[in-house]
Amino acid sequence: MxxxxxxxxxxxxxxxxxxxxxxxxxxxxxxxxxxxxxxxxxxxxxxxxxxxxxxxxxxxxxxxxxxxxxxxxxxxxxxxxxxxxxxxxxxxxxxxxxxxxxxxxxxxxxxxxxxxxxxxxxxxxxxxxxxxxxxxxxxxxxxxxxxxxxxxxxxxxxxxxxxxxxxxxxxxxxxxxxxxxxxxxxxxxxxTPGEPGPVPPPSPALLLEDRIARDGVRMDAVTPGESNPPSGYSCPDCGGALLELGEPPDQYRCRIGHAWSTEALLRTHDLEFERALGTALRSLDEKAALARRMQRDAKLHGTTGLTGRYENTARECLEAAETLRRFLLAQYPETGSAS
The missing domain is CATH 3.40.50.180 (Methylesterase CheB, C-terminal domain)
Known part of the structure; x- marks a missing residue:
């Protein structure tokens, strides 16, 4: 032929x-x-x-x-x-x-x-x-x-x-x-005409991933097994357990099919960590501001016993916030002020 x-x-x-x-x-x-x-x-x-x-x-x-x-x-x-x-x-x-x-x-x-x-x-x-x-x-x-x-x-x-x-x-x-x-x-x-040659059939893994992309989100798109062991990581999209794909693993999927590359998963967790630190920083700043207000109110009403307590709370929160702010700026200098 x-x-x-x-x-x-x-x-x-x-x-x-x-x-x-x-x-x-x-x-x-x-x-x-x-x-x-x-x-x-x-x-x-x-x-x-x-x-x-x-x-x-x-x-x-x-x-x-x-x-x-x-x-x-x-x-x-x-x-x-x-x-x-x-x-x-x-x-x-x-x-x-x-x-x-x-x-x-x-x-x-x-x-x-x-x-x-x-x-x-x-x-x-x-x-x-x-x-x-x-x-x-x-x-x-x-x-x-x-x-x-x-x-x-x-x-x-x-x-x-x-x-x-x-x-x-x-x-x-x-x-x-x-x-x-x-x-x-x-x-x-x-x-330019291509020269025909032997082409391997699609691998089972390739066919599976293509089927997942076509079928939509459904349970048990990928199931745990020797070829798909649990990774110990959670899916940022749905919170489900991610399974390892490939050898060595360079792709992860949860049981309903959300896929993550190693690099994308790392970046997503990095963003989640940054957001969590930002939330913690805002909480500390707001707690310090509230403690200062309560300190002023206690002083105004002559409840001196509470004044020192609120002052200590405000100082501790501000010190913790400053430590966290320095860490954020060192790790994520592009964010500027994290407050």
């Missing part, structure tokens, strides 16, 4: 912080006759409205629109994930899902990339643009394992280099460019 060359006709793009400018540059660099469909997953707040399709449609010649559930995967079109929906690839159709958040995000880049790895395989190109942390790195690795091609914005150009750097730490690729060059190379890549 003669192997038939194929064309890469699905491009999945992931972005987060700083991603609008990167996406505009990519849209500007793609020609009007671009022969592939473009699926864009960018982190958006759940209740927000998104003007990203209009922005990308004005930036370049390709039409851009919010993806529609069950709609066709159209070549020469930019399909943008709407807020609070994962954008997934089906068998020739687009799928929108309210599956569990991943590292706190829906849409999540990993979910889009995994679906392209399963349903497009060698015909897919994954592109990671500006963003913080590491969403997209696991999905890009899965796409490459299935024969797809990885492209990454040059971290030196990205406004937020975290996502590009983490993608490159996990997946080696020669296609690392500034956005305008990336778009030009991408156009050449999808026009």
């Amino acid at each position: 003669v192997a038939v060359p194929f064309h890469r006709d699905v491009v999945v793009v992931g972005a987060s912080a700083g991603g609008v400018e990167s996406l505009r540059g990519l849209a500007r660099a793609l020609p009007e006759d671009f022969p592939a469909a473009v699926l864009v997953a960018m982190h958006l707040a759940p209740g927000s409205s998104s003007a990203l399709p209009q922005i990308l449609g004005r930036a370049g010649p390709l039409p851009a629109t919010h993806a529609v559930h069950g709609g066709p995967v159209t070549k020469g079109m930019i399909h943008v994930a709407p807020p609070d929906r994962h954008l997934l690839l089906g068998d020739g159709t687009l799928v929108l899902s309210r599956g569990p958040t991943e590292s706190g995000h829906r849409p999540a880049v990993n979910a889009t990339f995994r679906s392209a790895a399963i349903h497009a395989g060698p015909a897919a190109v994954g592109v990671v643009l500006s963003g913080a942390l590491d969403d997209g790195s696991a999905g890009l690795a899965a796409l490459v394992e299935r024969g797809g091609v990885a492209m990454v914005q040059d971290p030196a150009e990205a406004l937020y280099p975290g996502m590009p750097r983490n993608a490159l730490a996990r997946t080696s690729t020669e296609h690392v460019y500034p956005v305008d060059v990336l778009g030009t190379v991408l156009d050449k890549l999808v026009r």
Whole structure:
């Protein structure tokens, strides 16, 4: 049997912080006759409205629109994930899902990339643009394992280099460019026939994660076992126990499916710790202020026995607050005043 060359006709793009400018540059660099469909997953707040399709449609010649559930995967079109929906690839159709958040995000880049790895395989190109942390790195690795091609914005150009750097730490690729060059190379890549070769079937773990993204939140999406031992950590989304995934573990999921990368989990707990310290600091400041007021009232009413007690309480609270404030400023200098 003669192997038939194929064309890469699905491009999945992931972005987060700083991603609008990167996406505009990519849209500007793609020609009007671009022969592939473009699926864009960018982190958006759940209740927000998104003007990203209009922005990308004005930036370049390709039409851009919010993806529609069950709609066709159209070549020469930019399909943008709407807020609070994962954008997934089906068998020739687009799928929108309210599956569990991943590292706190829906849409999540990993979910889009995994679906392209399963349903497009060698015909897919994954592109990671500006963003913080590491969403997209696991999905890009899965796409490459299935024969797809990885492209990454040059971290030196990205406004937020975290996502590009983490993608490159996990997946080696020669296609690392500034956005305008990336778009030009991408156009050449999808026009060049690919040489067919052996492609491994999707792994059970990849199929499971894709199914979780499609099915929505439900109990026992992942169950404890030898391959998924309890991590000892709790899910920031629902408070449930997180199970370890991978060897060594670099991904965690709770039993209803919320997913967290190690880096995202660390950052989330860091934010929770910072908020808790901020709450404690405000409580100490308010307790000191209240004790001072009670001290003045006691003095005014001649209850001198209480005056010293309230004065000691105020002094202890202020001393503790000052210690906590110095710690906060040393650990989180970007927060400025924590009061």
